[in-house]
Amino acid sequence: MASAAHKIDDQGNSSTANHPSEAVVVRFAGDSGDGMQLTGGQFTLSSALAGNDFATFPDFPAEIRAPQGTLFGVSAFQINFGSDEIDTAGDAPDVLVAMNPAALKTNVKDLKPGGLIIADSGEFSARNLGKAEYDANPLEDDSLAQWQVIHFNISQLTMDAVKPFGLGNKEALRCKNMWTLGLALWMFDRDRQPIIDWLNGKFAKNKVLADANIAALNAGHAYGETAEIGQPGSVPIPQRHISAADVAPGLYRTITGAEAVAYGLVAGCHLAGVKMFFGGYPITPASAILHYLSNLKHFGVTTFQAEDEIAAIASAIGASYAGQLGVTSSSGPGIALKGEAMGLAAMTELPLVIVNSQRGGPSTGLPTKTEQSDLYQAVYGRNGDTPMPVIAARSPADVFECAIEAVRIATQFMTPVILLTDGYIANAAEPWKVPDTGDFKPFPVSFLESVPEGGFKPYSRDDKLARPWVKPGTPGLLHRIGGIEKEVDTGHINYSPANHQAMTDIRKNKIDGIASYIPEQDVCIGEDHGTLAIVGWGSTFGPIHQAVRRARAKGHDVAHIHVRHIWPLPSNLGDLLKRYDRVLVPEMNTGQFKTVLRDQFLVDAKPLNKVSGQPFRIAEIEAAIEGELA
Amino acid sequence: MNDMTPVAKSSPKDWETDQEVRWCPGCGDYAILKAVQRTMPEIGATPENTVFVSGIGCSSRFPYYMETYGFHTIHGRAPAVATGVKLANPDLDVWIITGDGDALSIGGNHTMHLLRRNLDCQILLFNNEIYGLTKGQYSPTSRIGTRSPSTPFGSVDRPATPCAFALGSGARFVARGFDVNKNLPSVLKAAHAHKGAAFVEIFQNCIVYNADVFASFTEKANADHQLWLENGQPMLFAGGSKGIAMDIDRLTLKVVDVADGDWQGAGVIVHDVTNRAVAHMLVEMPFGAFPMALGVLYDDPRPTFEAAVMEQNAKASEGKVADLQALISRGQNWTVEAKE
Ligand code: SF4
Numbered sequence: 001m002a003s004a005a006h007k008i009d010d011q012g013n014s015s016t017a018n019h020p021s022e023a024v025v026v027r028f029a030g031d032s033g034d035g036m037q038l039t040g041g042q043f044t045l046s047s048a049l050a051g052n053d054f055a056t057f058p059d060f061p062a063e064i065r066a067p068q069g070t071l072f073g074v075s076a077f078q079i080n081f082g083s084d085e086i087d088t089a090g091d092a093p094d095v096l097v098a099m100n101p102a103a104l105k106t107n108v109k110d111l112k113p114g115g116l117i118i119a120d121s122g123e124f125s126a127r128n129l130g131k132a133e134y135d136a137n138p139l140e141d142d143s144l145a146q147w148q149v150i151h152f153n154i155s156q157l158t159m160d161a162v163k164p165f166g167l168g169n170k171e172a173l174r175c176k177n178m179w180t181l182g183l184a185l186w187m188f189d190r191d192r193q194p195i196i197d198w199l200n201g202k203f204a205k206n207k208v209l210a211d212a213n214i215a216a217l218n219a220g221h222a223y224g225e226t227a228e229i230g231q232p233g234s235v236p237i238p239q240r241h242i243s244a245a246d247v248a249p250g251l252y253r254t255i256t257g258a259e260a261v262a263y264g265l266v267a268g269c270h271l272a273g274v275k276m277f278f279g280g281y282p283i284t285p286a287s288a289i290l291h292y293l294s295n296l297k298h299f300g301v302t303t304f305q306a307e308d309e310i311a312a313i314a315s316a317i318g319a320s321y322a323g324q325l326g327v328t329s330s331s332g333p334g335i336a337l338k339g340e341a342m343g344l345a346a347m348t349e350l351p352l353v354i355v356n357s358q359r360g361g362p363s364t365g366l367p368t369k370t371e372q373s374d375l376y377q378a379v380y381g382r383n384g385d386t387p388m389p390v391i392a393a394r395s396p397a398d399v400f401e402c403a404i405e406a407v408r409i410a411t412q413f414m415t416p417v418i419l420l421t422d423g424y425i426a427n428a429a430e431p432w433k434v435p436d437t438g439d440f441k442p443f444p445v446s447f448l449e450s451v452p453e454g455g456f457k458p459y460s461r462d463d464k465l466a467r468p469w470v471k472p473g474t475p476g477l478l479h480r481i482g483g484i485e486k487e488v489d490t491g492h493i494n495y496s497p498a499n500h501q502a503m504t505d506i507r508k509n510k511i512d513g514i515a516s517y518i519p520e521q522d523v524c525i526g527e528d529h530g531t532l533a534i535v536g537w538g539s540t541f542g543p544i545h546q547a548v549r550r551a552r553a554k555g556h557d558v559a560h561i562h563v564r565h566i567w568p569l570p571s572n573l574g575d576l577l578k579r580y581d582r583v584l585v586p587e588m589n590t591g592q593f594k595t596v597l598r599d600q601f602l603v604d605a606k607p608l609n610k611v612s613g614q615p616f617r618i619a620e621i622e623a624a625i626e627g628e629l630a
Numbered sequence: 631m632n633d634m635t636p637v638a639k640s641s642p643k644d645w646e647t648d649q650e651v652r653w654c655p656g657c658g659d660y661a662i663l664k665a666v667q668r669t670m671p672e673i674g675a676t677p678e679n680t681v682f683v684s685g686i687g688c689s690s691r692f693p694y695y696m697e698t699y700g701f702h703t704i705h706g707r708a709p710a711v712a713t714g715v716k717l718a719n720p721d722l723d724v725w726i727i728t729g730d731g732d733a734l735s736i737g738g739n740h741t742m743h744l745l746r747r748n749l750d751c752q753i754l755l756f757n758n759e760i761y762g763l764t765k766g767q768y769s770p771t772s773r774i775g776t777r778s779p780s781t782p783f784g785s786v787d788r789p790a791t792p793c794a795f796a797l798g799s800g801a802r803f804v805a806r807g808f809d810v811n812k813n814l815p816s817v818l819k820a821a822h823a824h825k826g827a828a829f830v831e832i833f834q835n836c837i838v839y840n841a842d843v844f845a846s847f848t849e850k851a852n853a854d855h856q857l858w859l860e861n862g863q864p865m866l867f868a869g870g871s872k873g874i875a876m877d878i879d880r881l882t883l884k885v886v887d888v889a890d891g892d893w894q895g896a897g898v899i900v901h902d903v904t905n906r907a908v909a910h911m912l913v914e915m916p917f918g919a920f921p922m923a924l925g926v927l928y929d930d931p932r933p934t935f936e937a938a939v940m941e942q943n944a945k946a947s948e949g950k951v952a953d954l955q956a957l958i959s960r961g962q963n964w965t966v967e968a969k970e
């Protein structure tokens with residue numbers, strides 16, 4: 001399971017490896033008005049209740065209300081579920097549910113050869129075919145010959161099913177997604193009751209709508225059943241049962257990266273014993289963090305939607321100065337705007353957490369697509385010598401711990417910290433074994449409240465080289481800070497050459513020193529030496545992990561190393577990498593982490609790059625491993 | 631600002647730091663620093679609860695010279711930093727020190743939003759109509775034709791009017807003073823007494839790069855061109871020989887002569903600090919034909935931003951327990967039972 005609830009032995013085998021492992025990838029695709037995200041979300045819950053492991057990925061159009069039926073208005077939701085460990089939303093779908101011609105056109109090329117297409121023929125009108133730029137109806141010619149195609153008039157079947165409830169045409173057709181979900185539940189032998197309960201809850205104020213949707217759901221389910229018997233005019237629909245995965249017992253929930261950031265930050269502040277101030281500015285795909293936190297005021301969270309990205313971080317710095325933990329969040333373009341203020345936080349040595357949900361760049365780039373191309377920006381992207389800790393999360397569930405870690409480092413070392421996630425992590429959902437918050441070790445901050453022995457010096461340092469955190473309002477500790485170079489210890493303005501050298505060294509040593517307070521680098525799968533190490537960071541974890549498992553199952557000498565602490569790097573990482581003949585670094589950029597590793601350790605790390613706005617497929621990494629070892 | 635009961639009244643000296651003041655000799659900033667240090671005891675401020683936040687520019691060095699908490703931030707961003715300070719601790723008395731370039735050029739956006747939101751603080755904008763620290767380029771308040779290193783043939787763009795900008799942004803307190811004027815502490819006092827964002831434009835002489843641009847009304851000999859506004863008092867200037875009246879036909883202000891103190895007869899308006907429409911007219915009066923309006927131009931408080939935020943935070947928390955375990959457990963969840 002992506003949340004690491006699975007036990008993996010050191011051969012990289014999951015504990016369930018002796019069962020025949022099964023996994024299926026289903027993609028629901030339709031017009032953005034068709035409710036595909038809801039369908040996917042409920043199918044996910046059903047998978048969880050069936051005991052499957054899973055990972056999901058939604059793919060929204062960039063436009064808010066794209067014209068109906070158009071190619072760019074297609075919204076899709078993919079789920080990979082199975083009886084064994086699942087780390088990614090899956091490579092190629094086995095099943096594609098296409099609610100209109102545009103959904104078919106934009107998604108069919110991803111479908112596995114021989115995969116199954118289920119299409120709503122009721123939407124394949126000449127008009128919709130035209131909008132999808134089809135010259136002929138693909139359901140009626142042989143253009144889909146390499147796949148199995150089942151089509152029927154879902155629109156009409158839904159209308160028939162909900163007729164007794166007297167809905168208008170438009171409302172009746174809205175139930176199409178529940179009809180489809182009913183069919184999908186039948187195909188995978190799932191219980192309908194939890195979805196019925198959910199519909200009753202969702203439409204508690206409108207009984208008719210609840211009943212209509214339930215009727216549609218039941219009708220879709222019944223259609224699968226009767227079609228199987230082979231009634232005249234219907235096509236048999238295959239049914240499959242995927243057995244439950246072997247996961248650790250406990251309470252689970254689905255979580256998206258954006259939720260996990262919010263919860264992790266709240267947990268971190270709780271462990272630090274400080275209140276949180278969150279300054280944000282709307283930007284895709286980071287806004288959800290602001291939304292979640294805005295509902296958590298009772299956890300001592302103040303949220304502030306600032307006038308721009310710069311004000312968002314500047315206000316967070318002001319709050320940190322005043323004694324709360326300032327947090328700001330954005331995506332690449334917004335982070336670029338925050339650059340100067342990040343330097344101010346570094347210069348004034350105030351704690352701050354900066355979350356970057358990376359998206360495709362440069363400039364506005366691909367706002368709704370994922371990429372890892374802000375690594376240089378995070379590690380190097382400021383004026384002056386301005387080192388800053390950087391932590392990267394690998395999955396939605398992992399963000400929770402990473403956010404706590406970011407708060408810990410920020411408050412313990414009095415430094416801004418960058419937390420990297422990406423569009424995939426922000427939007428994807430995965431099952432998460434809810435941790436016991438009592439298991440996390442508190443790291444309470446201590447504000448300096450009186451003049452220490454030997455007098456108060458704002459830039460004096462503890463053994464971690466952190467300076468004291470003093471809240472304005474504290475008598476006897478008046479002082480002034482700012483962005484101009486500080487004098488060692490006193491913090492007064494000082495432009496002298498020797499002082500600047502000394503302060504630059506202190507700032508560098510402080511951040512470098514964090515390496516002694518983070519875990520040593522481990523190897524996720526495989527030996528700590530050998531022929532090939534696949535080194536990853538961030539959301540490439542899933543596909544790398546699966547690819548390495550598969551390669552090892554074939555007997556290849558390959559290990560997976562996943563790096564969470566991007567800066568400073570774990571102190572043993574260089575030595576570890578040198579124990580492999582070859583190092584390959586798959587990244588959704590043109591080779592940024594590869595370059596950092598080469599620079600830091602003089603290892604001959606090679607890149608494997610993908611910048612299509614889509615996550616790596618397992619097969620792509622598997623092929624690269626085979627290539628390296630050939 | 632806050633209601634604070636001083637234990638023992640401080641003296642202006644108590645507000646000086648040990649740092650050497652580094653403005654050019656003769657710079658108007660010295661006089662403003664003195665005025666602020668004189669004001670602090672008057673308003674009963676306490677050093678530990680006072681925070682000076684500044685941006686970048688000559689004026690922004692100010693916090694280093696005040697024996698309080700201080701934060702010399704980055705160019706234009708003082709209002710944003712101050713917003714975070716005040717939201718994190720509304721009990722602090724926050725002063726923003728800024729200049730014409732800092733507040734109206736690079737930081738114009740933040741100034742506008744701080745005023746619109748009505749954060750409780752004092753904003754002192756030192757207007758010298760020039761970029762001093764970067765050696766004399768023209769600024770957003772420089773008059774057309776200003777010759778500077780970046781405009782050797784004279785600037786061609788129209789200047790901004792800081793107080794008009796402030797009012798347009800929704801400011802609820804707008805005042806004006808100038809560096810060497812003895813009334814400055816009383817203007818600052820009024821700003822501090824105003825609950826909410828108090829915007830004060832202070833004309834400041836940059837003796838090096840823009841000397842004497844305000845001499846036409848700041849010089850003793852030109853005192854007749856100063857219109858000192860006082861709430862409830864007629865708008866008289868030039869020793870009471872002239873006044874400001876309303877031109878009803880054109881709905882504008884006009885200058886009228888006042889004979890023998892009969893200002894009522896001349897139609898001179900009585901200053902009402904809560905009259906927003908008149909405030910707009912006062913800040914827009916073209917200097918020359920009109921005097922320079924000084925003192926408190928507008929003062930009409932309304933609820934502050936940080937108070938509204940605190941109130942909402944409290945309301946949203948009412949009856950709710952901050953149970954972290956419950957928070958992370960809720961949502962779409964299920965239990966996997968242990969296998970026998
Ligand atoms: S340059 Fe002008 S504003 Fe700056 S310190 Fe010198 S005189 Fe004052």
